[in-house]
Amino acid sequence: MIHFENVTKRYPGGHEGLSNTSFHITPGEMVFLTGHSGAGKSTLLRLIGLLERCTRGQVRVGGRNLAKIKRSQVPYHRREVGMIFQDHRLLNDRTVFDNVAMPLVVAGLRHQEISRRVHASLDKVGLLNRERVYPITLSGGEQQRVGIARAVVSKPPVVLADEPTGNLDPTLSQEIMDLFSQFNQVGVTLLIATHDLELISNMGKRILTLSHSRLMRDTAASRS
Amino acid sequence: MNRQHLNTWLLRHLQVALASLGRLCRAPLATLMTAAVIGIALALPTGMHVALSNVQQLAGGWDGTATLSLFLKQEVDEKQAMQLANRLRAHPQLATVQLIDPDLALEEFQRLSGFEGALQALKKNPLPTVLVIEPHPQQSTPEAAEALLAEFNQLTEVDFTQLDLQWVRRFHAITEIAQRGVMVIGLLLGLAVLLIIGNTIRLEIQNRRSEIEITKLIGGTDAFIRRPFLYNGFWYGLSGGILAWLLVTLSLWALNEPVERLAGLYHSEFDLSAIDGQTLGFLLLGSTLLGLFGSWIAVGRHLSSIEPS
Numbered sequence: 001m002i003h004f005e006n007v008t009k010r011y012p013g014g015h016e017g018l019s020n021t022s023f024h025i026t027p028g029e030m031v032f033l034t035g036h037s038g039a040g041k042s043t044l045l046r047l048i049g050l051l052e053r054c055t056r057g058q059v060r061v062g063g064r065n066l067a068k069i070k071r072s073q074v075p076y077h078r079r080e081v082g083m084i085f086q087d088h089r090l091l092n093d094r095t096v097f098d099n100v101a102m103p104l105v106v107a108g109l110r111h112q113e114i115s116r117r118v119h120a121s122l123d124k125v126g127l128l129n130r131e132r133v134y135p136i137t138l139s140g141g142e143q144q145r146v147g148i149a150r151a152v153v154s155k156p157p158v159v160l161a162d163e164p165t166g167n168l169d170p171t172l173s174q175e176i177m178d179l180f181s182q183f184n185q186v187g188v189t190l191l192i193a194t195h196d197l198e199l200i201s202n203m204g205k206r207i208l209t210l211s212h213s214r215l216m217r218d219t220a221a222s223r224s
Numbered sequence: 225m226n227r228q229h230l231n232t233w234l235l236r237h238l239q240v241a242l243a244s245l246g247r248l249c250r251a252p253l254a255t256l257m258t259a260a261v262i263g264i265a266l267a268l269p270t271g272m273h274v275a276l277s278n279v280q281q282l283a284g285g286w287d288g289t290a291t292l293s294l295f296l297k298q299e300v301d302e303k304q305a306m307q308l309a310n311r312l313r314a315h316p317q318l319a320t321v322q323l324i325d326p327d328l329a330l331e332e333f334q335r336l337s338g339f340e341g342a343l344q345a346l347k348k349n350p351l352p353t354v355l356v357i358e359p360h361p362q363q364s365t366p367e368a369a370e371a372l373l374a375e376f377n378q379l380t381e382v383d384f385t386q387l388d389l390q391w392v393r394r395f396h397a398i399t400e401i402a403q404r405g406v407m408v409i410g411l412l413l414g415l416a417v418l419l420i421i422g423n424t425i426r427l428e429i430q431n432r433r434s435e436i437e438i439t440k441l442i443g444g445t446d447a448f449i450r451r452p453f454l455y456n457g458f459w460y461g462l463s464g465g466i467l468a469w470l471l472v473t474l475s476l477w478a479l480n481e482p483v484e485r486l487a488g489l490y491h492s493e494f495d496l497s498a499i500d501g502q503t504l505g506f507l508l509l510g511s512t513l514l515g516l517f518g519s520w521i522a523v524g525r526h527l528s529s530i531e532p533s
Binding site: 049051072075076077078079083089090091102103106107108110150 | 232236434435437438439440441442443444445446448531532533
């Protein structure tokens with residue numbers, strides 16, 4: 001599903017965000033990405049979401065070489081990749097419903113279909129009763145769940161999460177991880193960047209460890 | 225599929241248009257101020273254009289067509305004058321020939337001039353018979369009118385001829401300058417409107433930066449992101465145009481009474497005419513296009529610089 005072949009990302013000024021990295025994530029896998037801050041976790045995710053393009057090597061997502069995707073085609077690629085951020089990236093002047101509906105509105109779905117899918121998505125993250133409120137009135141954990149609902153509402157085959165539990169206490173973090181596991185069980189490919197090793201160690205999933213912009217370790221899943 | 229496609233497309237545009245209108249209405253003061261600036265900027269050239277066409281209308285018969293007056297000799301009697309008039313009516317280059325009877329002319333002169341007493345003291349009517357001639361519109365160039373004048377001077381019945389050609393020429397020159405001036409002012413103020421709308425939309429883009437970033441993150445195309453801003457420009461332009469129309473109409477209404485009084489002093493039926501349909505259509509279309517174009521420029525310049533990080 002996600003192929004990295006000798007991928008290097010060099011920023012203007014010479015700093016390398018990612019150096020000569022290769023790995024392959026198969027469809028339906030759930031993979032964690034760890035490493036110290038600045039190790040290149042975010043860079044790696046940004047390359048998959050085409051927020052950036054690699055300097056050398058090749059990134060392929062769902063069989064498509066991302067280098068071949070023209071600027072005008074980038075939005076259609078992003079619709080195939082759900083993204084979740086540490087700071088949620090929600091719009092505070094719109095209700096929870098409207099926030100979650102955004103990917104579907106962008107894709108041009110009909111109103112009834114949007115409503116149906118948003119409700120299903122909010123139901124999954126346990127926020128169906130909060131659809132009319134504004135994100136600012138929600139707790140951090142709830143806001144992150146809204147972000148997750150938005151990322152999965154259009155049923156993208158790939159979901160990326162960048163430090164989704166960064167600001168959450170262990171209990172809430174565990175809840176979020178359980179939610180990811182549920183999505184994984186219905187076939188979504190997940191790549192989750194986190195530095196919370198304790199949280200992921202007992203989940204038994206594959207772990208990619210980055211250090212100084214390089215892939216240091218690829219720990220296979222212990223169970224699935 | 226095409227019909228379905230078109231319907232969805234139209235529906236989506238309608239939704240965005242209404243959402244954009246709703247957004248503007250939720251900030252009525254700011255919207256009204258922008259629209260007012262546009263309205264005032266557009267009211268100026270529009271008002272001048274309307275004033276100019278009123279002046280042209282006031283000039284009426286002189287505008288475009290030069291009228292020739294043939295003053296007949298005193299010894300030409302009524303019957304001969306009629307014959308001449310009929311002969312001239314057959315002339316291929318003439319549109320109308322009007323015979324003014326000396327008695328009627330005197331009567332009218334007495335009625336309008338206020339010299340009634342003095343005129344009644346005259347033993348006989350000093351006014352000659354006059355033929356007022358209007359050439360065909362295509363013959364109304366100063367050169368053609370002059371040629372006609374020379375021709376009529378040869379007629380034995382004619383004492384002398386008169387053509388207000390200098391006046392016609394001057395009037396044409398003046399209105400041409402005025403028209404050009406209105407055009408230049410219109411262009412400059414149109415440019416100003418473009419800048420106003422561009423700047424307003426630029427600020428809006430900046431205010432909604434995070435929204436644009438997030439929309440790009442979740443796969444919104446440039447066209448999708450551009451659309452609400454273009455509709456904002458559209459509404460600004462349209463409301464500015466409507467305001468300009470209101471301003472001009474109000475000004476005309478305020479001017480109407482004194483103008484009527486002045487016209488009355490000149491025994492004229494002149495009435496200030498309001499903005500005609502064509503001008504109104506042009507104003508609204510122009511202002512809307514300016515709005516769209518202004519926002520298009522702003523969106524094109526600033527949208528691509530916002531990328532999600």
